[in-house]
Amino acid sequence: MEQFFQQIINGISLGSIYALIALGYTMVYGIIKLINFAHGDVYMVGAYIGYFCMTSFHMGFLPSLFIAMTFCVILGVAIEKIAYKPLRNATRIAVLITAIGVSLFIEYGTMFFVKADVRSYPPLTGLLVKSFKLGDIVITMQQLLIVGITVILMVLLQFIVKRTRIGKAMRAVSLDKEAAELMGINVNTTISFTFVLGSALAGAAGVLVGIYYNSINPLMGIMPGLKAFVAAVFGGIGIIPGAMIGGYFIGTLEVMVSGYGNSMFRDAVVFAVLILILIVKPSGLLGKETREKV
């Protein structure tokens, strides 16, 4: 039983990372119906920026997190403006191929600058190395930090999307672009803002994964990117709470499979979930079959 709870704790930590990335996928899909394959790479860049802040500039965790998020925001908006915006009226396949191109460009561009080697995040100090026990279950401060930061960011995101003017514009644009235009909403600005939010979350996830798993490399975004995508589909692509639930589900599932089964299978199981979802309920857990009144 203790082992089970321990796995849950680990699963929630990993799930937080997936959830943060999945949110970016789902919001961008919701607004421009694009699977932004470069999103996992924005997360990777976030991890590197955090790394350089902590090692080269000896900054603390929070400033590093903030700078990584800011940098990713700039990167995400640049990707949107340069690569996707000119293709607004192009076929979806053209945009999808572009997204894959952008992804490869960022991966190998980063490799050019930082080399392909795996790098280690600096060891944590002070409070962050502590851990405590609940019975036989160990909870580390890192895990608390990851979950805590994730929850704060999610609450903030929900607030922005539900309560602010730009958040309402985002929802309106994702529901009906033309009707949104008729309200006087600037659709392009709103799309850019969606990339701002998604990229900030991805940047945060990058730094958090750096302190959790320690090692980073230029291709580290591929697998978590795909899994976060599965998480978004699982929850219902385009639906924000769906991405959160999906992220935690996939994270926990993966940890359980490694813990009780065979860690060789953990990736396979995640993608089996994708296939299963697409067969059983393609609209995802929270997705609805949309009906329209006439």
Place this chain on the structure above:
Amino acid sequence: MLEITDLNVHFGVIHAIKGISIKVNEGEIVTLIGANGAGKTTTLRTVSGLKKLSSGTITLNGMDITHSSAQDRVKMGISHVPEGRRIFSTMTVLENLELGAYLRRDKSEIAKDLSMVYERFPILADRKKQAAGTLSGGEQQMLAMGRALMSRPKLLCLDEPSMGLAPLLVQEIFDIIRDINEKGTTILLVEQNASMALQIANRAYVMETGSITLTGTGAELMQSDDIKKAYLGG
């Protein structure tokens, strides 16, 4: 107020609007009637800036808005209730109305207009926390009109507001349109329900396959034999 001159619109090679000119004076209700595919919706979409024109000019109160963005046109006082209502279905009734006032910052005036809309459409007040997609067709039409009024338009463009509604409700919607007009909003009304539209309109344009074939006052057109045959069922 609104002046469309020599408007041409294409969809690829399809020449949908063929050099039409329409004028709407301040305070009027002007209606645009015609059969399916005549180009009524396309004309309205060009007025609100959703569709790019190929040639011609559009002016609002003497200002050239031919190349203005949809956003700027809302700012200048054009509001468009699109065909099929296009409400934001998963957002609440209140959120839909708030979006209608998206470009405005005058909080207290917005609140006034909100109560004005609730007064005009009491059902919306009862349903303000409800998802807009759960409203009935008639209620959705009211929401779409209320949402358009929230921008305090000078010119309200309505695309087939009576579509799919029961006769009693159609009457109610037309009464509301007339009332909105009497309170000072100029109206450009696209309708297939020609008899109702001609009854409330000051002037009317008849459109056929992209051209204006007839124009006159509402009363004149109601007496016209061509119109009777083609649109009024005898």
